[in-house]
Amino acid sequence: MDESTSITLDAIYLLFSGDAELWAIIAVSFQVSSTAILISVPPALAIAFILANADFPGRRLFISVFNTLLAVPAVVIGLTFYLLLSKQGPMGDWKLLFTQSAMVMGQAALCFPILVAMGHAAFQAVDKRAWETARTLGASPTLAFYTVMKEARFGLLAALFAAYGRIIAEVGASMMLGGNILHYTRNIPTAIALETSKGEFSQGIALGLVLIILAFTLNTSLQYFQGKGHLSN
């Protein structure tokens, strides 16, 4: 058995043997990224909806800004929040640096523009008559918004999965803001970076497999939901 096969088998064993350390890392990853997504989705979708439906001065500038933010690297987001949260920074008193909260802030900042930009595209694809029809049939603004969201659900789901995929796999911001502390801020990508630098490839591959399985699950789910939709005229 060659070395790479042996490492891969070790990784699979680690994953399915219930290794506590490995599963603690996975738990931190999902906890931090899920929190970041949950706090980002409501404001991001509200902004996306407004950008798609309202006409106000500076609208195009806002769209350009969010599209630009899509290209900002995770390390730059990490650096920005590091400066804000460090002792000398304006938010230094909050003592959040090297905590899960700091990681959540960084990841929320990363996924926010994705949700806005892709959400905007999804809302823009919905016929304007959907909102008007809902309103003229007596729906409150909240119900009409929910109705339009339902009409845009495939695009919004794609935005959600893309955003989640982006933050659960990013290493730059998590490393700088979380500090890679075992059982507290060490998540999948930072653990992979660390284990690889130590020459411990088994755990790195096991964690990599988790990310690949997650990506596959997200994409398959999206395909499944999209496949259930009817083609619209």
Next chain:
Amino acid sequence: MHNTHIHFSDIGIRFGHQQVLTGAELEIISGRCILLCGKNGSGKTTLLRIIAGLQTPGSGFVNTGIGDHGWNKYRQQLRQTTVYLHQQPYMFDGDVISNLNFSLNNKLSRKQRIERINSAIDWAGLENIAKNPAKTLSGGERQRVAIARAWLRDPKVLLLDEPITNMDQDSRLRTIKLLINLKQQGVALVVSSHDPVHFGALTDTLLQISEGRVHGFSTTDNVTPIHYRKHLNAHVKQT
């Protein structure tokens, strides 16, 4: 008998440099039908959208019998009393039944909902298409579903933008039959069309919009039916 009476006067609206409506006047009364005629782009749709509370007029007065208020208050009331049907009515994802269900009050029980939906299906003759995906319906079927969906809202005023455009004769007759039925139930209708000849049996008042101004002809008030008919014929010849 006339329990709805909405009076719009001196309605004006401008889009950019273009004055779309000037001094438009309109009186909506229960069980009466107003037909708005005019060329494409004459402002018919804009006027319907103002009546529906979907568009804010640049100027004008509204009297709905609730006293003197700002536009927001009137808009709220107009949205409660009117239902606006687009030229090509929008169908939500799902089947015809789920589209009809959208109009129903959330407070109704499941049994009440089913009863009301069944009555709408029966009323509009939608039995054969009730379970079809609404987005795949033909133009005539969509219009009938949209009218049935509006009917479930119990509107005081129904606003229809070019409701029979691009329809075959059978669909046209079925749609007009539903509208006549609604009118008999006391619903006020405001219909826009560039082809008024099909609405002869339905219309009480004919308003012609040209160059942003509304010119009125009534079958019952201002002129006799003969004069109205002459005007209608003249208009048909012009267009």
